Amino acid sequence: MKKQAKGYFHEAKWLHSDYTPTLEEYMPLALLTTGYEALSITALVGMGDVVTRDAFEWLLGDCKILSASQIICRFMDDISSHK
Secondary structure (H helix, E strand, C coil): CHHHHHHHHHHHHHHHCCCCCCHHHHHHHHHHCCCHHHHHHHHHHHCHHHCCHHHHHHHHCCCHHHHHHHHHHHHHHHHHHCC
16 A cells, blocks of 8 residues: 555656656556555455465566556546546
8 A cells, every 4th residue: 555655646746747757657657556456455355364475475476467457447547537
C-alpha cells in the first residue's frame, strides 16, 4: 500500500506541474496505481493459513497474471476516461 501511495503522489506531482509523461514513464506507475497488486496481496492475507510464503513470493515476483490484469484494468480505465 505504501508503493501505491507513493505512485499516487508521483501522479499528483505530474498533474500539478502540468507535465505529460511519455508512455514509457507512465506505464510502470500507472500499473502500480491500479490497486491490483495491493488487492491481490490483501486477498492472500485474508485466506489465512491456506496461503504459503511461496504464494506471496510468486505474486510479488514476475507474476504474469497480475501484470496482465493491471494492463487490462489500466487501459480500460484510460480509454473510458479519455475525452
